[in-house]
Amino acid sequence: MKVGVLGSGGVATTLANGFLKHGHEVMLGSRTPEKLKEWAATNSAGKTGTFADAAEFGEVVVLAVKGSAAWEALRRAGESNLSGKVVIDSCNPISDEPPANGVLRFFTTLNESLMEQLQKQFADARLVKAFNSVGAPFMINPQFEGGKPTMFICGNNEEAKKTVTGILDQFGWETADMGGAEAARAIEPLCMLWCIPGFLRNEWTHAFKLLRK
Numbered sequence: 474m475k476v477g478v479l480g481s482g483g484v485a486t487t488l489a490n491g492f493l494k495h496g497h498e499v500m501l502g503s504r505t506p507e508k509l510k511e512w513a514a515t516n517s518a519g520k521t522g523t524f525a526d527a528a529e530f531g532e533v534v535v536l537a538v539k540g541s542a543a544w545e546a547l548r549r550a551g552e553s554n555l556s557g558k559v560v561i562d563s564c565n566p567i568s569d570e571p572p573a574n575g576v577l578r579f580f581t582t583l584n585e586s587l588m589e590q591l592q593k594q595f596a597d598a599r600l601v602k603a604f605n606s607v608g609a610p611f612m613i614n615p616q617f618e619g620g621k622p623t624m625f626i627c628g629n630n631e632e633a634k635k636t637v638t639g640i641l642d643q644f645g646w647e648t649a650d651m652g653g654a655e656a657a658r659a660i661e662p663l664c665m666l667w668c669i670p671g672f673l674r675n676e677w678t679h680a681f682k683l684l685r686k
């Protein structure tokens with residue numbers, strides 16, 4: 474697949490590297506593509522460009538930017554470049570205020586998630602929430618003694634979720650589909666839970682697993 478990754482931070486480069494590792498074509502995008510020179514130098518198979526270049530390039534688009542900038546990044550990517558495409562949304566709506574006793578603060582409410590806002594604003598894109606509930610170092614083929622961890626996903630388009638489930642299979646995850654975009658109200662706060670041991674005890678090496686009978 475051709476994958477356009479919007480972002481220049483740790484999540485964007487980690488996922489870009491994961492897609493390259495699994496044989497996909499990748500273009501990484503930033504407002505200032507010069508920022509991506511270092512990544513390009515060590516990943517000769519990867520391409521770089523603006524958010525719009527990366528979104529146009531991708532059959533699948535990954536959104537991996539600061540939560541408060543997600544709308545702006547998609548606007549710059551261009552509605553027509555996103556239309557009909559799977560957009561994997563890894564963003565968390567973390568506010569700029571400091572955590573309270575290890576608990577991150579969000580700028581959204583429990584009755585409306587960031588992903589629902591983005592899906593409303595970019596109605597023709599097929600958003601799927603994924604990769605937001607684990608730290609970047611564990612996103613690609615994580616190895617845990619307890620077996621494969623679970624990635625919780627949601628989104629309104631069934632085909633799009635099938636595509637993302639296929640990617641998660643390649644990336645060594647078990648997928649739990651939690652339904653439509655509203656489920657992001659529960660999936661986005663998993664990032665708060667994931668970060669608490671980190672902020673309180675400097676423990677950042679875990680992932681969630683859903684146990685079933």
Ligand SMILES: NC(=O)c1ccc[n+]([C@@H]2O[C@H](COP(=O)([O-])OP(=O)(O)OC[C@H]3O[C@@H](n4cnc5c(N)ncnc54)[C@H](OP(=O)(O)O)[C@@H]3O)[C@@H](O)[C@H]2O)c1
Pocket residue numbers: 479480481482483484485502503504505508537538539540542545546563564565566567604605606607608609610
């Ligand atoms: N770090 C983790 O381990 C982790 C794990 C799971 C989920 N997440 C979520 O994944 C997302 C990316 O996290 P990150 O740590 O890799 O990076 P980040 O520092 O949260 O975001 C960096 C990206 O945000 C973009 N950005 C910042 N302000 C912008 C603006 N005003 N307009 C457009 N774009 C703007 C930057 O674009 P430019 O390239 O143009 O500067 C850059 O690509 C976040 O939403 C985060 O909550 C992070």
